[in-house]
Amino acid sequence: xxxxxxxxxxxxxxxxxxxxxxxxxxxxxxxxxxxxxxxxxxxxxxxxxxxxxxxxxxxxxxxxxxxxxxxxxxxxxxxxxxxxxxxxxxxxxxxxxxxxxxxxxxxxxx
Amino acid sequence: xxxxxxxxxxxxxxxxxxxxxxxxxxxxxxxxxxxxxxxxxxxxxxxxxxxxxxxxxxxxxxxxxxxxxxxxxxxxxxxxxxxxxxxxxxxxxxxxxxxxxxxxxxxxxx
Numbered sequence: 001x002x003x004x005x006x007x008x009x010x011x012x013x014x015x016x017x018x019x020x021x022x023x024x025x026x027x028x029x030x031x032x033x034x035x036x037x038x039x040x041x042x043x044x045x046x047x048x049x050x051x052x053x054x055x056x057x058x059x060x061x062x063x064x065x066x067x068x069x070x071x072x073x074x075x076x077x078x079x080x081x082x083x084x085x086x087x088x089x090x091x092x093x094x095x096x097x098x099x100x101x102x103x104x105x106x107x108x109x110x
Numbered sequence: 111x112x113x114x115x116x117x118x119x120x121x122x123x124x125x126x127x128x129x130x131x132x133x134x135x136x137x138x139x140x141x142x143x144x145x146x147x148x149x150x151x152x153x154x155x156x157x158x159x160x161x162x163x164x165x166x167x168x169x170x171x172x173x174x175x176x177x178x179x180x181x182x183x184x185x186x187x188x189x190x191x192x193x194x195x196x197x198x199x200x201x202x203x204x205x206x207x208x209x210x211x212x213x214x215x216x217x218x219x220x
Contacts, residue, residue: 031206033206033207033208035208037151041212042196042198042210042211042212042213043153043196043198043208043210044210045207045208045209048205048206048207050205055205056205056206056207058207088151090151090153092208094206097141097158097160097206098141098143098155098158099143099206099208100155101145101152101153101155103150103151103152104151104152106151
């Protein structure tokens with residue numbers, strides 16, 4: 001059984017640019033969630049996708065958007081990057097009631 | 111929203127020592143998970159424990175849902191136990207949003 005995978009592992013962008021992060025869910029899991037973890041803090045919920053539809057969103061602006069594909073993989077898109085978007089972005093897939101996390105993508109915005 | 115507090119914020123142990131980490135939450139929950147975040151940022155599932163007691167090797171956890179707290183016990187600590195321990199809870203909101211605590215940073219020295 002393959003766990004949750006994310007790509008890329010690291011990314012450096014400049015202010016104003018756009019970025020796309022990718023996640024493959026664990027086999028058999030149809031729900032994917034995205035979290036942002038700033039340095040020294042706990043992860044914060046961005047949004048969740050279930051069967052290709054967004055079904056829950058945290059307190060993040062609309063420039064954070066996502067997609068889920070028929071194979072349940074997912075993308076997180078962030079437009080008009082700001083310095084405060086620098087963080088570790090974590091993807092999680094849900095099996096029964098438990099969430100399992102990928103290794104994360106570390107985004108640096110200069 | 112629900113508040114999740116963890117204590118202590120930092121803990122330094124000698125190898126072989128035992129420790130107890132605490133997680134308090136401000137409202138009823140239908141999911142509680144403990145995670146260990148390693149130095150590379152990977153969140154590793156330790157326990158899914160909305161209530162009751164579980165054990166896995168040197169680790170065990172107890173959640174008293176009626177009193178809104180959970181405890182994580184680490185016995186005979188090893189240097190590989192170092193990292194940040196997070197408690198995360200979920201309320202019944204129609205979608206699975208984990209709210210993370212502030213974390214306990216553990217350093218186990220040889």
